[in-house]
Amino acid sequence: MGVCHTAHGSFQTPAFMPVGTQATVKGMTPEELEGLGAEIILANTYHLYLRPGHERVRRFGGLHPFMHWNRPLLTDSGGFQVFSLNSLVKVSRNGVEFQSHLDGSRHFLGPEKAIEIQQALGADIIMCLDECTSYPATQETAEQSLRITLEWARRCQEAHRAPEQALFGIVQGGMYADLREKSAEALIQIGFDGYALGGLSVGEDKDTLFRVVAHTTPLLPEDRPRYLMGVGLVEDILEAVQQGVDMFDCVLPTRNARNGALFARFGKIIIKNAKYADDPFPVDPDCSCYTCRNYSRAYLRHLFLADEILALRLNTIHNLHFYLQFMRELRQALAEDRFGCFIDAFRARVPGESLRDPREEDELGPSPSQRGRAHFSQKQSCALAQPNLLKNL
Ligand SMILES: [Zn+2]
Numbered sequence: 388m389g390v391c392h393t394a395h396g397s398f399q400t401p402a403f404m405p406v407g408t409q410a411t412v413k414g415m416t417p418e419e420l421e422g423l424g425a426e427i428i429l430a431n432t433y434h435l436y437l438r439p440g441h442e443r444v445r446r447f448g449g450l451h452p453f454m455h456w457n458r459p460l461l462t463d464s465g466g467f468q469v470f471s472l473n474s475l476v477k478v479s480r481n482g483v484e485f486q487s488h489l490d491g492s493r494h495f496l497g498p499e500k501a502i503e504i505q506q507a508l509g510a511d512i513i514m515c516l517d518e519c520t521s522y523p524a525t526q527e528t529a530e531q532s533l534r535i536t537l538e539w540a541r542r543c544q545e546a547h548r549a550p551e552q553a554l555f556g557i558v559q560g561g562m563y564a565d566l567r568e569k570s571a572e573a574l575i576q577i578g579f580d581g582y583a584l585g586g587l588s589v590g591e592d593k594d595t596l597f598r599v600v601a602h603t604t605p606l607l608p609e610d611r612p613r614y615l616m617g618v619g620l621v622e623d624i625l626e627a628v629q630q631g632v633d634m635f636d637c638v639l640p641t642r643n644a645r646n647g648a649l650f651a652r653f654g655k656i657i658i659k660n661a662k663y664a665d666d667p668f669p670v671d672p673d674c675s676c677y678t679c680r681n682y683s684r685a686y687l688r689h690l691f692l693a694d695e696i697l698a699l700r701l702n703t704i705h706n707l708h709f710y711l712q713f714m715r716e717l718r719q720a721l722a723e724d725r726f727g728c729f730i731d732a733f734r735a736r737v738p739g740e741s742l743r744d745p746r747e748e749d750e751l752g753p754s755p756s757q758r759g760r761a762h763f764s765q766k767q768s769c770a771l772a773q774p775n776l777l778k779n780l
Contacts, residue, residue, distance in 0.1 A: 388401065388718050388722060389612075391612055391633075393427075393459045393511035394551040394552075395451060395457060395458055395459050395460065395511050396426075396457075396458050396459060397426075397459070398427040398458070398459050399426060399718055400612060400718075401624070401632065401634070401635070401714060401717060401718060402426060402427055402633065402635070402714065403619070403624070403635050403636070403637075403710050403711060403713075404425075404427050404429045404461060404634065404636040405420065405425050405429070405636075405640070405641060405707055405710075406429050406431075406636055406637065406641060407428045407429060407430045407456075408430065408431045408434055408638075409430075409431070409434050409435070409438075410444075410450055410453065410454040412703075412707075413641055413645065413699070413703065414641075414699050414700045414703050415703060415707070417454070417455050417456045417457070420707075421458070423676075423704065423707050424708075424711040425458075425707070425711060426458060426459065427458060427460065427461060427511075427512075428456065428459075428460060428461075429460075429461045429462070429463065429636045430454075430461075430462050430508070430510065431463055431465070431468060432462045432463055432465035432468075432501070432504055432505055432508065433463075433465035433467075433468035433469055434468065435450070435462075435504075435508060436465055436496075436504050437488075437489055437494075438489065441503075441507035441508055444507060444508055444509075445508075445509075448509070449508060449510075450462075450508045450509055450510060459511045459512070460509075460510040460512070461510055461512040461513070461636075462508050462510040462512075462514065463514050464501040464505065464514040464515060464517065464543075464557075465496055465501055465504065465516070466483070466496065466516045466517055466519065467519050467585075467616075467617075469483055469485045470518070471519075472488045473485045473486055473488060478518060480535065481497050482495055482496050482497025482500065482516070482539075483496050483497075496516065497516070498515070498538075498542035499542060499543075501515070501516035501543065502516075502543050502546040502547055502554075503546070506548070506549050506552065509552075510552065511551075511552060511553060512552070512553045512580075513547075513552050513554055513555070514554075514555050514557060514583065515536075515539060515540045515544075515554065515556050515557055515579075516543060517536040517540070517557040517585055517586075518535050518539075518559065519586050520532040520559050520560070520561040520586045522561070522562070522586075522589040522591055523591075526561070526566070529560060529561030529566055530566060533559050533561075533570055536557065536570070537570065537573050540556050540573070540577055540579075541577055544578070544579070553580035554580055555580060555581040555612075556574035556581075556582050556583070557582075557583045557584075557585040557616070558570045558571050558574060558583065558584050558585060558603055558607070559585050559586045561586060562591060562598075562599055564599075564602050567599060567602060567603045567606075568603075568606060571603060571606040571607055572606070575606075575607070575608065579611070580611065580612075581611050581612035581613070581614060581634075582607040582608070582611060582612075582613055582614070583613075583614040583615070583634075584599070584603055584604070584614070587599060587600070587616070587617070588618045593623075596623075597626055597627075597630075600615065600626075600627055600630050600632065601630050604627075604631045604632055605630075605631065612633045612634055613631060613633050614633065614634035614636075615627050615632045615634070615635055617636065617637060618637065619635055619637020619640075620637075620639065621650075621713050621733075622733075622734075622737070624713075624714075625717070625730055625733060628721075628726075629730070640703075640706035640707050640709065641706065643706060644702035644705065644707075645699050645702065647659050647691045647702065649671075649687075649702060649705055649706060650671075650706055650709040650710070651670055651671035651709070652671055652674075652736055652737070653671075653736065653737065654737060656684070658670075658684065658691050658702070659688060663685060663687075663688045665685055666684035666685050667684075668683065669682065669683065669684065670684060670687065671705075674705065674708065674712075675712075676704055676705050676709075676712075677704050677708075678701040678702070678704045678705040679705060682701060687701060687702065716729070
């Protein structure tokens with residue numbers, strides 16, 4: 388655990404960042420986010436570049452005043468969405484050509500441009516442009532992709548001219564241990580304010596994901612934040628914190644809330660289910676959030692089925708509170724040197740896979756077998772992450 392200092396204040400780690408794709412965490416005012424204990428949020432460069440446009444945001448003084456959020460903010464490079472939302476992309480050493488998913492207009496995103504856009508958006512933490520290696524990928528493909536990512540990382544660092552913005556490098560290398568090592572080593576040599584693990588949670592099975600995390604995280608400097616991009620199930624956060632990861636982001640709490648899937652300490656509630664029609668209890672009787680203090684499952688079910696806006700808001704308040712409270716308790720356990728007990732208590736309380744998002748698994752499809760392709764020999768370490776007392780950005 389530690390504290391990261393930015394131009395807009397500090398945030399404690401391990402940190403969970405709610406996702407505000409379009410410069411808003413859907414349905415929440417910044418005051419409500421602060422009230423829930425969000426210390427840092429994430430916005431997506433790809434979406435904001437296309438609409439309303441980074442130059443327009445710059446004229447308003449950057450995202451902080453534009454969206455009325457005065458705390459730490461992170462933007463991604465835009466690369467991930469360019470690759471995931473567009474079927475027609477052309478990658479070269481200089482960058483990537485793509486068509487807007489909104490109107491089909493053609494655009495080019497290179498490392499210098501990714502930095503320029505993020506500088507205009509003005510987040511406290513910005514990310515290097517990288518190529519998210521597809522999955523599955525042969526070692527040769529992963530190596531070629533890594534070569535591009537490393538060249539872009541060097542060019543991002545050279546283009547980076549705003550010292551108040553921390554720039555993070557992103558480790559790629561597919562699921563190959565030697566490529567991940569090469570990537571981490573090269574990025575450390577270039578020198579970044581923090582390091583992210585990218586190209587994960589892209590369809591690989593959990594064992595592979597955590598073999599990569601366990602192998603890669605210890606290679607990264609302990610006095611710099613280590614950010615596992617896009618991994619956000621609470622049981623996965625627990626596992627990654629054990630390996631020394633400091634930062635997480637995921638759309639899961641907010642997206643699930645809008646779909647009526649609510650997290651609780653004992654598992655998950657699908658609020659539209661008929662069994663809640665007359666249920667007078669709150670979503671989670673042990674939860675202290677605004678929603679649980681004031682509303683029954685029956686009322687939330689009614690709002691959800693009636694397509695009322697308040698349903699989305701109340702569900703989001705609860706799910707974000709659940710995540711941010713989980714992180715507070717996790718940090719407390721680390722501070723009191725009882726993380727092992729915290730994990731045991733969590734696993735005893737939550738039966739098996741009950742927090743998993745069934746829709747998400749449907750989207751990903753069955754994970755292909757990794758046999759013969761897993762190059763990791765190192766056993767997953769279960770040692771407690773060494774606490775980093777202070778991480779200055
Ligand atoms: Zn609640």
